[in-house]
Amino acid sequence: MRRKVEIKLINEKSKRHTTFTKRRQGLVKKTKELCDLCDAVAAVIVFSDAGNAFFFGHPDVEEIVDQYLADHSSTLTTEGESSGASGAAEVVVELTKAEERLGEAIRSRRFDFEDEDLGICEVDEIAAAMKELKTMLAARKASTTAAAEEQIPVFGELNRG
């Protein structure tokens, strides 16, 4: 019944919403549990498409948010995890995500390309180029002793005038 699900954008709207609701609830629950178990200072905020905010925080969302802003308003000092990439592999992951979003957008035709000045072929090429780029990065990552100064013809085929 339950199938393994790829962590990428769910294109089907109703399915996406169902997953959003379930996982949003789970996330808040997990946050509460973390706070209860460890007396942790933690907050989670989730916005629905409609703009409704779902949140939880201990001791208080605003306090945590203020603390965060105080710590990060001008000085970036993150020692642990953050939204940023931290290695070549992570760069590949980021590119992969972007690529997949593009691919999804194209496949699902969420874009009304007819009304845009951008043709579907161009976008498709872009997605392909990103995929290529990702593959290249992965390959480079894999081959430890490969050439150091090799030039990379990135997006060369896109230059069509």
Add this chain to the structure above:
Amino acid sequence: MRRKVEIKLINEKSKRHTTFTKRRQGLVKKTKELCDLCDAVAAVIVFSDAGNAFFFGHPDVEEIVDQYLADHSSTLTTEGESSGASGAAEVVVELTKAEERLGEAIRSRRFDFEDEDLGICEVDEIAAAMKELKTMLAARKASTTAAAEEQIPVFGELNRG
């Protein structure tokens, strides 16, 4: 081996810390997944006892935090920036996100490039290529429509020297 655990404060300090670390990681992962699966706007912030902040947010922690504060401290109405953009501009936005992540990673030097098989020059080239791609898209978008609307966001520059 694994026993069901009551959701209440763990008194044993070392055990509490272990649980904190594991669950904190899980929470961040779940938040990421929610964002990836549903293109959700969500953020999580956790502080360790030592005062270190662990966080994740999409599109950006600060944005979400600001949105939360706006919603909960006044009756400001900020509409339509998180999702719902349609067309080429959205593609550009996706590219922008990826580009900014790369740029940030490069600037902050959170990469230990020495230990990777990927040189900073290569990554820099990739970032440049993405910027180029974005510019191309923007230009294409602007040309046919004869510059009616400026809806393509300006990027944070990468300053590659």
Add this chain to the structure above:
DNA sequence: CGGTCTATATATAAGTT
């Protein structure tokens, strides 16, 4: 400690109503 390894608890994707 900080990471790895299971066995088990929990979350959750589909199905069902």
Add this chain to the structure above:
DNA sequence: TAACTTATATATAGACC
């Protein structure tokens, strides 16, 4: 459409390095 069910995927407690 949401609530409930159920089979499975995933998270993670405890043990061990």
